Amino acid sequence: SRMLPTDVRGRALGIPVPGTWEPLRLDLGERWRLMMYTDGVLEATVAGTRDRVGDAGLLAVVDDALRAGSADLVDDVLREVRRQHGGDLVDDTAVVVVGWTGAAA
Numbered sequence: 001s002r003m004l005p006t007d008v009r010g011r012a013l014g015i016p017v018p019g020t021w022e023p024l025r026l027d028l029g030e031r032w033r034l035m036m037y038t039d040g041v042l043e044a045t046v047a048g049t050r051d052r053v054g055d056a057g058l059l060a061v062v063d064d065a066l067r068a069g070s071a072d073l074v075d076d077v078l079r080e081v082r083r084q085h086g087g088d089l090v091d092d093t094a095v096v097v098v099g100w101t102g103a104a105a
Helices: 054-067 073-085
Strands: 032-037 095-100
Touching (some): 032 073, 054 073, 073 095
């Protein structure tokens, strides 16, 4: 897994400030998945600390779920982030995964 570059991001959705989105073209290959998530996933704190899950922590959770052959990546990722947090998350939390298996339509 890898994170997309952050240098071409525009403003956050719902924030009324000027800004635009720059297109970013990616070669995804024959099989791919794209995970989109809200900041509530990254801002979850690791139980007993002030450390946030953050980009690196989320990437590790996703990689672990993929290695384990996750049948439901969204549920498994959210379950693990909640476990690390020590309970329900306090900020808005949404995860969406879209992808293509390479199979004919």
